[in-house]
Amino acid sequence: MSASRKPSKCGPRKSGVRLTSRDRRVIGEIARYGAISRGQLMELGFFSSVSRANRRLRLLVEGKFLRRTFVATGPQQNSTIYVLGPAGVDVAVEDNSFDPIEMKRHGRRSPERMYLEHHLGVVSIRLVAIRESSDLRLLRYIAEPDCRHEYEVVVRGRVIKRLMKPDALAVFAHGDSMLSVYIEFDRGNTSLPQMAALFARYEAYWAETAYQSAYETDIPFTVALVTTAGRRRIDNLSRLTRRAAVSVTFTTFAQLESKGFGAAIWKSAKTEEFSTLWDPLPEGGGP
Incomplete structure (x- = not known):
């Protein structure tokens, strides 16, 4: 009898891609925000180099966990954007307390420019x-x-x-x-x-x-x-x-x-002056 193989902590191989824990976090983060650029994923700490980001994200796109699109950011310059793919819906729902219906909608939605720019x-x-x-x-x-x-x-x-x-x-x-x-x-x-x-x-x-x-x-x-x-x-x-x-x-x-958030850049209908977010700030705590 052959020895049984222990299941991977990162889950079985799907669509030819063995998902790592980082892959699952990336899928979850993109599901959470609707759309994230490669540069934003790097600034959030998911990847340390463009080449590593490109290599792993390409595999997730090929496995239909993510979809890739582009937004023009200047003359002859595009930003690479990632949105949730159909195979990523189950991963996102399994790992997070997301509404499955909402996630399925995200996984099918056409990545229109206005939608992308808002979420980015x-x-x-x-x-x-x-x-x-x-x-x-x-x-x-x-x-x-x-x-x-x-x-x-x-x-x-x-x-x-x-x-x-x-x-x-x-x-x-x-x-x-x-x-x-x-x-x-x-x-x-x-x-x-x-x-x-x-x-x-x-x-x-x-x-x-x-x-x-x-x-x-x-x-x-x-x-x-x-x-x-x-x-x-x-x-x-x-x-x-x-x-x-x-x-x-x-x-x-x-x-x-x-x-930044802490500067006196905030305008309200209560005053003509710009103020900070905490002026005045009630004592105590929040959520």
Whole structure:
């Protein structure tokens, strides 16, 4: 009788590719953020060289765990982008608490430019938070699949289902306090009525105590909207939040990338001055 072979900790060979633990983490991260560039994967620490990244990512594409596409970043210059492939759906769901239906949708979705640029922007904001060198210290950066929240409320005797789908939730430490910041990435192509509805959902999330129950805290959160558009866009959006019951603040991606989360680059409808995220910051903690 031949000796039995112990199964690999990284799982069986699929589509001719034996998945390593790093492969599974890469698949999970791409499923989590929707799209990630090769350069972003390297900055996040998954690969130490372009040649190693290309070699391993090519195998994952050939095995249909990932799909590869390109986005123009300049004249005759493209950035290599990776999105979830059909064979990667089961891996992502198995290793993470992702919604299988959502993941299957990601695995089939055509990687359109607007979709790619939005998700790449959310990852870029995460990288800015990781590089933060001010008094703010990043504790957690939670992507949309991990901080989306479906909940129910009773309104006039009727049960109504609500869904919060922030782009991300960043939790920072500042001194002895923690600051929870919901991230929204705006490319200037969403209508003002749609943006007003987004801000209203955050107000309801707080007023209906769904946030407090989910994270077991009564410390208010901040909504930080980062836009690739200019000051006029910020002025138009801030007018929508003049009477908002939650803190909503705005900056441009250029300012954020240049100066970081901790700089006085944030504009709100409450003041004409730019301020920091923690001014004023309530005592206590967050999620």
